[in-house]
Amino acid sequence: MEYDSTIEHRAQTYPGVSYRISRMSLGRRIDLGERAREISNRGEFLRASSDGADQVEAALLDRQVEKLYLEWGLLSVDGLFIDGVPATPASVIDHGPEDLTREILTAIRAELGLSEAERKN
Numbered sequence: 001m002e003y004d005s006t007i008e009h010r011a012q013t014y015p016g017v018s019y020r021i022s023r024m025s026l027g028r029r030i031d032l033g034e035r036a037r038e039i040s041n042r043g044e045f046l047r048a049s050s051d052g053a054d055q056v057e058a059a060l061l062d063r064q065v066e067k068l069y070l071e072w073g074l075l076s077v078d079g080l081f082i083d084g085v086p087a088t089p090a091s092v093i094d095h096g097p098e099d100l101t102r103e104i105l106t107a108i109r110a111e112l113g114l115s116e117a118e119r120k121n
Contacts, residue, residue, distance in 0.1 A: 004023070006021065007111070009107050011103060013097070013099045017078065018078045018079055019075075019077045019107075021073045021075060021111060022073045022108075024111055029112075031072075032068075032069075035068055039064050066105055067093060069105060069108050069109065069112070070092075070101060072108075074089040074108070077089060077092050080100075
């Protein structure tokens with residue numbers, strides 16, 4: 001049996017662009033869980049508040065978790081240049097088109113097996 005620990009996707013938002021993400025494994029699930037736990041717990045606490053500033057902070061923490069998922073799961077990007085330079089996972093996260101990063105994030109979340117409620121956070 002041959003098992004590939006990564007999976008390649010062709011971008012729907014940008015024809016000619018493809019990206020490779022990690023598949024889930026026990027070790028990778030533990031690693032991601034440990035890294036996301038503190039951010040997620042703080043976000044849940046802030047979302048329970050009625051204070052507007054806390055809600056803004058909670059939304060920022062949600063974006064930080066999304067960035068963590070992208071850093072954890074996005075391995076490579078092909079067919080995309082950002083400012084004339086071949087894209088890397090870091091450059092896509094920091095400077096790439098947001099609709100592409102949303103598409104990649106959706107693919108990573110699907111690989112993680114997150115429920116709909118977990119995906120909203």
